[in-house]
Amino acid sequence: MGSITLKQVTKNFGDVNVIKPLDLQIHDGEFIVFVGPSGCGKSTLLRMIAGLEDTTSGNIDIDGQDATHTPPAKRGLAMVFQSYALYPHMSVRNNIAFPLKRAKVSPKEIAEKIASAAKILNLGDYLDRKPGQLSGGQRQRVAIGRAIVRQPSAFLFDEPLSNLDASLRVNMRLEISELHKSLATTMVYVTHDQVEAMTMADRIAVFNAGVIEQVGTPLELYQRPVNRFVAGFIGSPKMNFIDVEAGDDSVSSIGVRPEHISLSENSGKWLGRVGVIEHLGSETFLHVHVDKVGTLTVKAGGDCPLEYGDDVYLNVTPDKTLRFDKNGLTLPPMPVKEQFSKPFTNQSAPASLGTESK
Amino acid sequence: MAINNSNKSKIIYTALAWSISGMIFFPILWTLLTSFKTEAEAISASPSLFMFDWTLENYSDVLARSSYFNHFWNSVVISIGSSLLGLLIAVPAAWSMAFVQTKRTKHLLMWMLSTKMLPPVGVLIPIYLIFRDFGLLDTKLGLVIVMTLVNLPIMVWMLYTYFREIPHEILEASRMDGCTISEEIFHVLLPLALPGIASTLLLNVILAWNEAFWTLILTAADAAPLTAFIASYSSPEGLFYAKLSAASVMAIVPILILGWFSQKQLVRGLSFGAVK
Numbered sequence: 001m002g003s004i005t006l007k008q009v010t011k012n013f014g015d016v017n018v019i020k021p022l023d024l025q026i027h028d029g030e031f032i033v034f035v036g037p038s039g040c041g042k043s044t045l046l047r048m049i050a051g052l053e054d055t056t057s058g059n060i061d062i063d064g065q066d067a068t069h070t071p072p073a074k075r076g077l078a079m080v081f082q083s084y085a086l087y088p089h090m091s092v093r094n095n096i097a098f099p100l101k102r103a104k105v106s107p108k109e110i111a112e113k114i115a116s117a118a119k120i121l122n123l124g125d126y127l128d129r130k131p132g133q134l135s136g137g138q139r140q141r142v143a144i145g146r147a148i149v150r151q152p153s154a155f156l157f158d159e160p161l162s163n164l165d166a167s168l169r170v171n172m173r174l175e176i177s178e179l180h181k182s183l184a185t186t187m188v189y190v191t192h193d194q195v196e197a198m199t200m201a202d203r204i205a206v207f208n209a210g211v212i213e214q215v216g217t218p219l220e221l222y223q224r225p226v227n228r229f230v231a232g233f234i235g236s237p238k239m240n241f242i243d244v245e246a247g248d249d250s251v252s253s254i255g256v257r258p259e260h261i262s263l264s265e266n267s268g269k270w271l272g273r274v275g276v277i278e279h280l281g282s283e284t285f286l287h288v289h290v291d292k293v294g295t296l297t298v299k300a301g302g303d304c305p306l307e308y309g310d311d312v313y314l315n316v317t318p319d320k321t322l323r324f325d326k327n328g329l330t331l332p333p334m335p336v337k338e339q340f341s342k343p344f345t346n347q348s349a350p351a352s353l354g355t356e357s358k
Numbered sequence: 359m360a361i362n363n364s365n366k367s368k369i370i371y372t373a374l375a376w377s378i379s380g381m382i383f384f385p386i387l388w389t390l391l392t393s394f395k396t397e398a399e400a401i402s403a404s405p406s407l408f409m410f411d412w413t414l415e416n417y418s419d420v421l422a423r424s425s426y427f428n429h430f431w432n433s434v435v436i437s438i439g440s441s442l443l444g445l446l447i448a449v450p451a452a453w454s455m456a457f458v459q460t461k462r463t464k465h466l467l468m469w470m471l472s473t474k475m476l477p478p479v480g481v482l483i484p485i486y487l488i489f490r491d492f493g494l495l496d497t498k499l500g501l502v503i504v505m506t507l508v509n510l511p512i513m514v515w516m517l518y519t520y521f522r523e524i525p526h527e528i529l530e531a532s533r534m535d536g537c538t539i540s541e542e543i544f545h546v547l548l549p550l551a552l553p554g555i556a557s558t559l560l561l562n563v564i565l566a567w568n569e570a571f572w573t574l575i576l577t578a579a580d581a582a583p584l585t586a587f588i589a590s591y592s593s594p595e596g597l598f599y600a601k602l603s604a605a606s607v608m609a610i611v612p613i614l615i616l617g618w619f620s621q622k623q624l625v626r627g628l629s630f631g632a633v634k
Binding site for chain 2: 050052071072073077078079081082083085086087088089098099102103146150
C-alpha cells in the first residue's frame with residue numbers, strides 16, 4: 001500500500017503563503033512527478049508529505065490514515081535528498097543499515113537486506129567504503145539503497161539527480177524508472193527538469209506559485225495543457241507563443257510547438273530570417289525572427305542546411321496549435337480553416353526542408 | 359636582485375616574528391629560570407639570566423610545604439568537571455539554536471555573549487551570598503557550577519558555529535530513518551561535529567584551569583585549585599619569588615603539556631568552517 005491523499009493542504013512561512021489550499025490523490029504504486037520552476041512550492045509539499053515541514057492547515061492521509069501530525073519516521077516513507085544526505089562518518093554498509101538498526105531489525109535480517117539492496121544497485125564492491133570515497137552516482141545509489149531497505153509504502157525523491165552530470169543523470173533516470181517497475185512502490189519525485197518529468201512519470205503535477213496548475217499523464221500535459229503556463233513548461237524546446245490582436249473572439253495568444261513548425265525555401269505562412277542555430281546532431285533548433293510575430297524556435301532535422309541570416313518560410317501544422325484567452329486558459333480547438341486567420345499572410349502549402357513534423 | 363630583496367624581507371620578517379615570540383614567551387622563561395634560583399638571586403638587583411647556581415630547592419620546598427597534588431586534583435576535577443557539565447548543557451542548546459531557529463535566536467546568542475563582557479566582579483556579591491547560603495563555598499561542586507556558568511556562553515557559541523556547518527539534510531535524513539532527537543544528536547550530529555566538540559572541550563578545560571578570579575574568592579583550602587596554590591605564595595610574610603615561580607611552573611606544566619599534545623586539534627577546531 002502506498003496511497004497518499006492531500007486534502008486542502010496549505011503551508012505558510014510566517015506571513016508568506018507558499019502552498020495555497022491544494023487537493024491531490026496519489027495512487028498506490030504510481031510514479032508521480034512534481035514539476036515547476038524554482039520557488040513554486042513543490043519541494044515544500046514533498047517535505048510536508050515527509051513530515052519534515054509542519055502542515056499549516058488541511059490533512060495528509062497516508063494509506064487512509066491521517067498522518068498530518070505523525071513524525072517523519074512513523075509515516076512509513078523513505079526520502080532521497082538532492083545532496084544525498086549520507087552519513088559521512090559511516091561506511092556504505094552502515095549507512096544502509098542505519099534505518100534498520102533504528103527499527104531494531106535483527107542483524108541477520110539487516111545483512112540479508114543490505115545484500116539484496118547492494119545487488120539491485122550494484123553496490124557490492126563499495127559496501128566498506130565511506131561516502132567520501134564514492135562518485136556522485138554511487139552516492140546517490142547508496143541513498144536509494146538506504147531508502148529501499150526500509151521497504152517504505154512510498155519513496156520521496158527531492159531533485160535527486162540535480163547534482164549529477166548530464167550523462168550520469170540519464171543513467172540514473174533509467175535506473176530509478178527500472179526500480180519503480182521492479183518494486184511497484186509509490187514514488188513521488190520532485191524536479192524542475194521537465195525532461196525528467198516527461199520521461200519518468202506515470203502522472204505529472206505541474207506547480208506554479210504554490211498551486212497545482214494541472215495533473216495528468218505526460219502526453220495529456222503535452223497535448224492538452226489547461227493553460228499557457230503548462231503549455232510553456234512542458235515540452236523542450238519551449239512552445240512558441242504568438243500574441244494576437246484583440247478582436248471579437250476571446251483569443252489572446254496562440255501557441256505552437258517548435259516541432260510543429262516546418263521550414264520551406266519557397267513558400268509559407270511567414271517569412272523569417274534565421275538567427276542562432278543550435279546543432280544537436282540528431283536535430284537542430286533554429287531561432288527564426290519573423291516581422292510582427294517575434295522570434296520563433298523551430299525544431300528541424302539534424303541535417304538542416306540553413307545558416308545564420310538565411311531567409312526561410314515557416315509553416316504551422318494547423319491542428320497542433322493551441323489558443324489561449326486573456327487569462328492564459330486554453331480555449332477549445334477551432335476548425336482548421338479558421339486557424340491563424342490573423343497572423344498568417346500566405347496560405348500556400350509548405351515545401352519540406354529537413355523538418356520533423358508530427 | 360629580486361631574490362636578494364625577497365631573502366632580505368624574509369630575514370626581516372623572521373627576525374620580527376622571533377622578537378614578538380620572544381616578548382610573549384619571556385615572562386614564562388623568566389618564571390622558569392627564577393624557579394631554579396635561590397630567593398636571594400631571584401630578588402638580586404642585577405639578576406643573571408642563565409649564569410646562576412641552579413637549584414631544585416624551591417620545588418622540594420613547595421612540595422614539602424604545600425599539598426600540591428591536592429590542588430592539582432582540584433584543578434583536574436574543576437576544569438574537566440565544568441567542561442563536561444558545560445557540554446551537557448551546551449550541546450542541546452547549540453542544537454536548538456542551530457537547527458530550530460526562531461526570530462529571537464540571534465538576540466539570545468548575542469545576549470549570552472554579552473554576559474562575557476560583564477566584569478565578573480559585578481556579580482561577585484550575589485554569587486558569594488548564594489554560595490554561602492547553599493554551603494557551596496570552598497567546595498569543588500561549587501567551583502564546577504560557577505566555572506560551567508562562566509564558560510557556557512563560549513561553549514554554546516563555539517558549538518553553534520560548528521553545528522551550523524553540518525548540512526541540515528543529513529539530520530533530516532536521520533529523522534526519516536527513524537531517529538528521535540536524542541538519537542539524531544548522538545548518532546549523527548556529535549560524530550560529525552567531533553573536531554569542534556573536542557576543541558570546545560579542550561579550550562574550556564584550559565580556561566577553567568587558568569581561572570583565578572572565582573577560585574581565589576570562592577575557595578580557601580579544601581577546593582583550592584592550582585591558581586589558588588600559586589597565590590598562596592604571595593603571603594603577608596613577604597614575596598618569595600623563587601618559590602612562587604616554582605609553584606607557577608608546577609601549575610602551568612600540566613596544561614602546557616595538554617595544550618602541546620592537542621594543539622593540532624585546537625587549531626583545527628578553532629578554524630573549523632573558516633575555509634570551505
